[in-house]
Amino acid sequence: MKSVLFERNSLHPMELERRELPATGARAVRDLAHEIAVTLGPDPATSSTLANPTLIHLVDARYTELPAAVREAMRAPATTAGVTIVGSVPLDDGELGPTPIDWKQAATWGGDPLTCAASFELDIAMLLLARCAGEPFGWQGQQAGRLVNNIVPSPGHEEEQTGASSTTLLAPHTEDAFHPERANLLMLGCLRNPDRVGTTVSSVRRVELRPWQCDRLSESILPILPDLSYGTEFPTTPAPAVPTLGTDDGRLTLRFDPAYTPLADADPEFRSAYDHLASELERVCITAALAPGELLLVDNDVVVHGRVPFRPRYDGTDRWLKRVNIRLPQRRRAETEAAEDGYGQRIVAPFRAMRPEIGTTLGHRR
Numbered sequence: 001m002k003s004v005l006f007e008r009n010s011l012h013p014m015e016l017e018r019r020e021l022p023a024t025g026a027r028a029v030r031d032l033a034h035e036i037a038v039t040l041g042p043d044p045a046t047s048s049t050l051a052n053p054t055l056i057h058l059v060d061a062r063y064t065e066l067p068a069a070v071r072e073a074m075r076a077p078a079t080t081a082g083v084t085i086v087g088s089v090p091l092d093d094g095e096l097g098p099t100p101i102d103w104k105q106a107a108t109w110g111g112d113p114l115t116c117a118a119s120f121e122l123d124i125a126m127l128l129l130a131r132c133a134g135e136p137f138g139w140q141g142q143q144a145g146r147l148v149n150n151i152v153p154s155p156g157h158e159e160e161q162t163g164a165s166s167t168t169l170l171a172p173h174t175e176d177a178f179h180p181e182r183a184n185l186l187m188l189g190c191l192r193n194p195d196r197v198g199t200t201v202s203s204v205r206r207v208e209l210r211p212w213q214c215d216r217l218s219e220s221i222l223p224i225l226p227d228l229s230y231g232t233e234f235p236t237t238p239a240p241a242v243p244t245l246g247t248d249d250g251r252l253t254l255r256f257d258p259a260y261t262p263l264a265d266a267d268p269e270f271r272s273a274y275d276h277l278a279s280e281l282e283r284v285c286i287t288a289a290l291a292p293g294e295l296l297l298v299d300n301d302v303v304v305h306g307r308v309p310f311r312p313r314y315d316g317t318d319r320w321l322k323r324v325n326i327r328l329p330q331r332r333r334a335e336t337e338a339a340e341d342g343y344g345q346r347i348v349a350p351f352r353a354m355r356p357e358i359g360t361t362l363g364h365r366r
């Protein structure tokens, strides 16, 4: 099933919760990131992979030095819309260098002070902010395990259902819906967005469903397969069927990725309920057109996100976002998910490895 979300769902900025970082607090984020970068010294391996344990230690040890107002702004979205714009991390377009053409170039350039001086410092800033919210983590099979992903349009990927696409609608989806360890919270940081390309967000807590539709969508009928950003080689283990809807403290949660769900395998009644949910998600969709320096916090248990189509330029001025996956220690998911193997995909969780107590309060409901 293809989504029918179009650009006519234009800006409804008043529906978005918005929080402002105080100017001194926003500056403190950049200053602390700069200080950590200087402490680490020039090291292309560190800046291209972000895997240096000293970097992780410094972020973990020092994010609490940020002003309380910054840490408060990074809490999970508080409204039923499930999304929050946080403004703004100060940055100057001139310090970014050209937009890379793919995540590999972004990682490489991030280690070169001549081409992309600010990218590494902004990666550190993203990690500091994400650590304020919870536990940042990555995926071994996505962007080489990098904790901060670069989202840019890439030649040859225009029509894919991945963040590297451009000319096609990126259909609304739960991030990493196929995996039981998917993020609770996504942070999208905007570096550059000259055409104000919109990120679409739809909350399951704003849709209207009949009781029978809720019941059917709460059954485990179909699997959700990994998306193309993880490649195409997966173990041939059986794909577990998972429920589309769940609950957390009696409130609806969602696990939804129609582009990677074999809907043709379901019975007509289930497909009807699924199609109705998709049309409701379209009805309640709102669009966030991020400006440079703004952050979008997306509750990945409640909200599906996508992106309207746009025409890439490939001239160094394209839209450029940084994305961080975040676990929220207080969240629980259904116990049944604990048995899923996630198609062999493993998370990269250095903050938990360093401080195991972060993980002790994470997990699934018992």
Ligand SMILES: [Fe+2]
Pocket: 163, 173, 174, 175, 305
């Ligand atoms: Fe996504």
